[in-house]
Amino acid sequence: MQDYHVVIVGGGFGGLQLANDLKDVPVRITLIDRRNHHLFQPLLYQVATTLLATSEIAWPIRSFFRDRPEVTTLLAEVVGVDSEAHQVQLKGGQTIAYDTLVLATGATHAYFGHDEWEPVAPGLKTLEDATTIRRRVLLAFEQAELESDPAVRDALLTFTIVGAGPTGVELAGIISELARTTLPKEFRNIDTSKAKIILVEAGPRVLAAFAEDLSAYALKALEALGVDVRFGKPVTLCSAEGVTIGDSFVPCRTIVWAAGVEASPAAKWLDIPADRAGRAVVDKELRAPGKEDIFIIGDTASVLREDGSPVPGIAPAAKQQGDYVAKVIKAKLAGKPAPGPFRYRHQGSLATIGKSAAIIDFGWIKLRGWLAWWVWGLAHIYFLIGTRWRIAVAWSWLWIYISRQHSARLITQKETMHED
Amino acid sequence: MQDYHVVIVGGGFGGLQLANDLKDVPVRITLIDRRNHHLFQPLLYQVATTLLATSEIAWPIRSFFRDRPEVTTLLAEVVGVDSEAHQVQLKGGQTIAYDTLVLATGATHAYFGHDEWEPVAPGLKTLEDATTIRRRVLLAFEQAELESDPAVRDALLTFTIVGAGPTGVELAGIISELARTTLPKEFRNIDTSKAKIILVEAGPRVLAAFAEDLSAYALKALEALGVDVRFGKPVTLCSAEGVTIGDSFVPCRTIVWAAGVEASPAAKWLDIPADRAGRAVVDKELRAPGKEDIFIIGDTASVLREDGSPVPGIAPAAKQQGDYVAKVIKAKLAGKPAPGPFRYRHQGSLATIGKSAAIIDFGWIKLRGWLAWWVWGLAHIYFLIGTRWRIAVAWSWLWIYISRQHSARLITQKETMHED
Numbered sequence: 001m002q003d004y005h006v007v008i009v010g011g012g013f014g015g016l017q018l019a020n021d022l023k024d025v026p027v028r029i030t031l032i033d034r035r036n037h038h039l040f041q042p043l044l045y046q047v048a049t050t051l052l053a054t055s056e057i058a059w060p061i062r063s064f065f066r067d068r069p070e071v072t073t074l075l076a077e078v079v080g081v082d083s084e085a086h087q088v089q090l091k092g093g094q095t096i097a098y099d100t101l102v103l104a105t106g107a108t109h110a111y112f113g114h115d116e117w118e119p120v121a122p123g124l125k126t127l128e129d130a131t132t133i134r135r136r137v138l139l140a141f142e143q144a145e146l147e148s149d150p151a152v153r154d155a156l157l158t159f160t161i162v163g164a165g166p167t168g169v170e171l172a173g174i175i176s177e178l179a180r181t182t183l184p185k186e187f188r189n190i191d192t193s194k195a196k197i198i199l200v201e202a203g204p205r206v207l208a209a210f211a212e213d214l215s216a217y218a219l220k221a222l223e224a225l226g227v228d229v230r231f232g233k234p235v236t237l238c239s240a241e242g243v244t245i246g247d248s249f250v251p252c253r254t255i256v257w258a259a260g261v262e263a264s265p266a267a268k269w270l271d272i273p274a275d276r277a278g279r280a281v282v283d284k285e286l287r288a289p290g291k292e293d294i295f296i297i298g299d300t301a302s303v304l305r306e307d308g309s310p311v312p313g314i315a316p317a318a319k320q321q322g323d324y325v326a327k328v329i330k331a332k333l334a335g336k337p338a339p340g341p342f343r344y345r346h347q348g349s350l351a352t353i354g355k356s357a358a359i360i361d362f363g364w365i366k367l368r369g370w371l372a373w374w375v376w377g378l379a380h381i382y383f384l385i386g387t388r389w390r391i392a393v394a395w396s397w398l399w400i401y402i403s404r405q406h407s408a409r410l411i412t413q414k415e416t417m418h419e420d
Numbered sequence: 421m422q423d424y425h426v427v428i429v430g431g432g433f434g435g436l437q438l439a440n441d442l443k444d445v446p447v448r449i450t451l452i453d454r455r456n457h458h459l460f461q462p463l464l465y466q467v468a469t470t471l472l473a474t475s476e477i478a479w480p481i482r483s484f485f486r487d488r489p490e491v492t493t494l495l496a497e498v499v500g501v502d503s504e505a506h507q508v509q510l511k512g513g514q515t516i517a518y519d520t521l522v523l524a525t526g527a528t529h530a531y532f533g534h535d536e537w538e539p540v541a542p543g544l545k546t547l548e549d550a551t552t553i554r555r556r557v558l559l560a561f562e563q564a565e566l567e568s569d570p571a572v573r574d575a576l577l578t579f580t581i582v583g584a585g586p587t588g589v590e591l592a593g594i595i596s597e598l599a600r601t602t603l604p605k606e607f608r609n610i611d612t613s614k615a616k617i618i619l620v621e622a623g624p625r626v627l628a629a630f631a632e633d634l635s636a637y638a639l640k641a642l643e644a645l646g647v648d649v650r651f652g653k654p655v656t657l658c659s660a661e662g663v664t665i666g667d668s669f670v671p672c673r674t675i676v677w678a679a680g681v682e683a684s685p686a687a688k689w690l691d692i693p694a695d696r697a698g699r700a701v702v703d704k705e706l707r708a709p710g711k712e713d714i715f716i717i718g719d720t721a722s723v724l725r726e727d728g729s730p731v732p733g734i735a736p737a738a739k740q741q742g743d744y745v746a747k748v749i750k751a752k753l754a755g756k757p758a759p760g761p762f763r764y765r766h767q768g769s770l771a772t773i774g775k776s777a778a779i780i781d782f783g784w785i786k787l788r789g790w791l792a793w794w795v796w797g798l799a800h801i802y803f804l805i806g807t808r809w810r811i812a813v814a815w816s817w818l819w820i821y822i823s824r825q826h827s828a829r830l831i832t833q834k835e836t837m838h839e840d
Contacts, residue, residue, distance in 0.1 A: 036562060036831040055473035060829045062606040072608040075562040075831075094566065127832050142456060142495040146514065186482040188492040392815065409480045411456040411495075412547050 004028065006329065007088055007096055009078050010104035010264075011038045011061040013315040014298035017322030018102060019064075019071060025330055028070050030096060032088070034077040036060050039127060040384060042315060043393075045167055047130035048256075049174035050138070050182075050409045051400060054127050056393050057384075078105070081269040083291050100293050102325055103266040103280075107299035107313060110262035110277070117238040121255035124167055133256055135411050137175060140254045141183060142411075144190045155251040157195040160243045162235050163259030164201035165209070166351045169218060171256055172199040173354035176225040197227045198252070200245050202234035202259075207351055207359070209312070214359040217368045221353040235259075261313065263300040270294065275302040284341035285328060286321055295328070297321035303342065311344045315383075320344060350376050355400070424448065426749065427508055427516055429498050430524035430684075431458045431481040433735040434718035437742030438522055439484075439491060445750055448490050450516060452508070454497040456480050459547060460804060462735060463813075465587055467550035468676075469594035470558070470602075470829045471820060474547050476813050477804075498525070501689040503711050520713050522745055523686040523700075527719035527733060530682035530697070537658040541675035544587055553676055555831050557595060560674045561603060562831075564610045575671035577615040580663045582655050583679030584621035585629070586771045589638060591676055592619040593774035596645040617647045618672070620665050622654035622679075627771055627779070629732070634779040637788045641773040655679070681733065683720040690714065695722040704761035705748060706741055715748070717741035723762065731764045735803075740764060770796050775820070 004027045008015045011033035019031055037058040046052040062073035077091040081103075087095040109123025122132050137159065144156040157179075161172045179195035186192075199206070199222065205215045206222065206229060222229055233246030242251040260277075267274035270288050273281045279302035280288065286301065288294040298318035303311040311317050324342045331338050348362040350372075358372035367375060377397060384390045424447045428435045431453035439451055457478040466472040482493035497511040501523075507515040529543025542552050557579065564576040577599075581592045599615035606612075619626070619642065625635045626642065626649060642649055653666030662671040680697075687693070687700035690708050694700050699722035700708065706721060708714040718738035723731040731737050744762045751758050768782035770792075778792035787795060797817060804810045 036558060036829070053473050053475035054832065055475075055830055058830055060606075063829070066605040069608070073606070074566060075559075076566060090566075127830065131832070138456065139495075146494060146496060146510075185486040186480075186493070188489070392812070395812070395815070409456070409483070410475055410478055410547065412474065412551070 004099050004333065005030065005097065006100045006102065007032065007098035008102045008104060009033075009088065010106055010298070010300075011035070011073075012041070012104055012106050012298060012318060014318035014322040015102070015104035016061075016064065017319040018104070018297070018326050021323055021326030022329065023068065025326075025333065027329070027333070028072075029068075030072045030074060030098075031061065031065070032074045032076050032078055032090075032096070033061055034075070035126070036062070036075050037127070038064070041125075042383075043380060044124055044127075044130050045170040045174070047127065048124055048133040048137075049171060049178060050134055051174065052393065052396055054131065056396060058127055078269075081294070083270060083288075083294060086293065098293070100295070100329060102295045102297060103269075103288075103300060104296075104298045104318070104322070105264035105266050105300045107261040107263045107277070107279075109257055110260040111257065112260055114238070117255075117257070120240050121162065121238040121243075121257040123257040124171070131412060133171075134409075136254050137178070138409060138411050141179075141187065141190070141192060141195075143253075145187050146189075151251070153190065154196075155242065156253045157190065157192070158198065158242075158250065158252040159195065159254045159256070160198045160200060160235075160250065160252045161256045161258055162200050162238075162243075163257070164199050164203075164206040164229065165258060166207065168199060168201070168256075168258035169206055169222065170352055171258060172197050172227045172229075173222060173225050173352070173357075176222075176227050177354050180226055193226075198243075198245075198250065199227050199229045200233070200235055200243075201229065201231050204231055210349055210351070210359060210361055211366065214361060214366060214368060218351065218353050218357075218359055221357040225354050261299070263302075266296055266300045277302075285338065286325060286342050295325045297325060303344065305344050305346075312346075316347050317344060350379065352376055424753065425450065425517065425519045426522065427452065427518035427520070428522045428524060429453075429508065430526055430718070430720075431455070431493075432461070432524055432526050432718060432738060434738035434742040435522070435524035436481075436484065437739040438524070438717070438746050441743055441746030442749065443488065445746075445753065447749070447753070448492075449488075450492045450494060450518075451481065451485070452494045452496050452498055452510075452516070453481055454495070455546070456482070456495050457547070458484070461545075463800060464544055464547075464550050465590040465594070467547065468544055468553040468557075469591060469598060470554055471594065472813065472816055474551065476816060478547055498689075501714070503690060503708075503714060506713070518713070520715070520749060522715045522717060523689075523708075523720060524716075524718045524738070524742070525684035525686050525720045527681040527683045527697070527699075529677055530680040531677065532680055534658070537675075537677070540660050541582065541658040541663075541677040543677040544591070551832060553591075554829075556674050557598070558829060558831050561599075561607065561610070561612060561615075563673075565607050566609075571671070573610065574616075575662065576673045577610065577612070578618065578662075578670065578672040579615065579674045579676070580618045580620060580655075580670065580672045581676045581678055582620050582658075582663075583677070584619050584623075584626040584649065585678060586627065588619055588621075588676075588678035589626055589642065590772055591678060592617050592647045592649075593642060593645050593772070593777075596642075596647050597774050600646055613646075618663075618665075618670065619647050619649045620653070620655055620663070621649065621651050624651055630769055630771070630779060630781055631786065634781060634786060634788060638771065638773050638777075638779055641777040645774050681719070686716055686720045697722075705758065706745060706762050715745045717745060723764065725764050725766075732766075732769075736767050737764060770799065772796055 008031045040057040043057045065071040080089040140156045147153045161168045176197040180193045183192040237244035263278035267280035280296045281302045299313040352358040358376040360367040360372045428451045460477040463477045485491040500509040560576045564573045567573045581588045596617040600613045603612040657664035683698035700716045701722045719733040772778040778796040780787040780792045
């Protein structure tokens with residue numbers, strides 16, 4: 001059975017979980033990703049806001065499989081699937097044959113038909129996105145320190161975050177703390193604590209996925225950090241000069257996009273139906289409809305809970321789906337009946353606001369404030385893969401907590417645009 | 421006297437030492453650098469070879485001066501000096517007036533009239549250089565894993581380092597260890613331990629600045645690590661296909677340039693004589709000849725020892741020069757006579773070969789082997805600025821030592837050329 005070949009596309013939470021679960025199962029595995037690293041995405045906003053370094057939340061995918069000779073890792077970009085020929089097509093023309101294919105290719109940020117905003121309003125999905133945002137935020141303060149025109153200085157010291165989901169709230173909170181706590185003593189010509197951090201939410205509240213009282217608490221915590229939260233009006237224009245909220249223009253040199261996601265093109269590769277966000281609609285066993293040997297999991301799959309609500313695009317959901325597909329493959333190889341349909345178990349929702357407040361909704365208990373923050377921190381350290389990084393991240397956080405100094409404030413790589 | 425304005429250009433070892441020494445002296449200081457970070461350059465090769473992360477060897481310059489309100493840090497590029505008007509000219513048109521100016525602008529790598537080689541043979545002076553080299557080295561192994569043509573695969577698995585000074589030797593040793601120790605278990609289609617690491621030296625021996633017996637030991641240590649050291653012939657061509665050594669062509673996809681340095685254009689700004697490497701020739705008090713208020717220190721100054729030999733371009737030399745200029749300024753402000761001419765005290769030379777051998781020449785004692793390696797490691801940890809980073813770097817090294825895993829193996833940023 002070592003000839004049975006499982007091809008997994010995507011080394012995110014879902015793909016890695018599946019590959020781990022298939023240990024000791026008599027299959028060959030090829031894991032393909034266009035990046036060489038697995039990214040611990042829930043902490044990516046901390047790289048964007050100078051709390052953590054890139055290498056603290058990303059690790060070479062192939063290093064996880066050192067001791068599993070049956071796993072081949074390829075750094076390559078998949079551009080299509082030929083489900084008739086049972087082949088994956090790589091950029092450059094190579095093909096890889098599969099017996100079972102699992103697409104776990106994730107999602108990227110979406111601009112709702114305004115892709116032209118991307119250069120001025122980067123989103124946050126990759127390490128490069130995070131270092132781009134970090135560079136722009138830090139450069140804005142640096143340029144303000146040199147600037148003599150008060151209007152330009154004010155625009156440089158205005159930061160707009162679009163979208164008040166977990167990422168937007170996390171970014172706004174930390175940028176505000178950076179400006180108000182870490183930086184003031186380091187600048188001589190500007191008062192960084194006067195920086196304006198604007199969080200724009202088209203809907204009526206922040207963190208809409210949480211219960212209303214937790215949402216209200218998060219709003220208060222944001223306002224206590226000095227974040228200017230604006231509800232009910234969408235962003236209608238992003239440019240190098242500023243942002244238009246509803247029909248009022250705010251001069252602003254730094255915009256971060258945290259408003260929408262779009263699935264990777266797995267559904268297009270297979271020519272199967274997708275939902276509005278491009279997620280492939282799968283059957284109850286997470287299969288591409290009508291294609292027995294192709295599974296789709298994680299952020300690129302549209303999966304419904306038993307109550308008809310969508311499974312959220314979060315790491316635990318992707319991992320559960322990876323677990324489930326491993327069970328289906330094992331059952332098939334063992335000639336046993338398939339497990340029942342996939343069932344998502346929601347373990348809870350967590351979000352942080354700055355460096356001392358958080359909200360947690362486990363269903364059976366709700367937490368908020370500093371206790372929630374500590375639970376959040378311990379949970380994330382627990383889930384970090386690899387002892388070395390657990391210790392490194394814990395150490396970084398402890399240092400920040402004690403010293404109030406951020407450790408990862410490097411401006412690297414040249415900006416190809418958006419420079420003054 | 422708080423109106424006395426010292427402008428320091430460059431936040432390297434010399435510039436920072438000077439600014440530190442001027443604490444409690446009644447002067448205003450403006451420290452200008454075109455990067456936002458001080459770089460611990462002696463460990464830069466460890467970032468290029470995946471041992472350390474960027475944030476472990478670089479720190480925001482302005483963070484050093486949080487508690488010194490008389491120090492203003494500016495992220496800006498100096499493009500000229502008007503010594504008549506006592507002004508520094510910034511890119512963008514701004515000018516900064518000075519009473520005393522200290523140019524500590526360092527050096528970059530040089531291609532001896534072959535600047536066209538830079539895209540295919542990057543040097544190692546900045547964090548971006550280091551991540552570029554890291555990306556190319558890691559991508560070469562990744563592409564080899566996918567490659568079916570044996571000739572192309574061999575070229576991908578050939579790494580040429582040009583120049584066997586400390587940087588070249590360090591890079592060659594670690595890349596060879598990476599290929600032979602860290603990576604073999606992670607690849608399935610290639611044997612990374614068969615990778616060819618070629619170190620090209622036009623002269624007759626490696627680490628020519630050291631005594632001959634230490635040089636000979638270093639050569640043996642390199643060969644034990646599997647490095648192919650080639651003497652006596654210069655590189656005559658670098659291209660995307662390979663490197664020509666003397667007149668023999670070696671197919672090779674990764675070239676690193678460690679062969680020469682060129683000073684920053686301080687001498688040109690002042691229109692004063694420079695040596696062959698572009699270093700400004702200064703007087704015995706490190707002043708630009710004929711310019712009472714302008715000092716030049718570090719890698720951009722040509723300074724001779726008492727025996728007529730040049731002061732080496734290393735961190736301790738730059739620091740001693742920063743110390744010296746601080747004394748001259750203090751004496752001047754106190755109305756005291758100037759100290760005697762600058763005298764360089766050579767404290768010793770260190771170089772490492774891989775992760776367990778090193779050579780040290782303190783003059784009064786020579787060390788080599790694992791003891792030298794530990795002395796080297798402790799010395800570097802001692803000199804790292806800031807408790808946090810000492811601990812972080814010590815931890816990274818200890819982890820590598822125990823686990824034989826490198827911690828910073830991220831491929832980030834897109835390559836704009838040199839891709840297949």
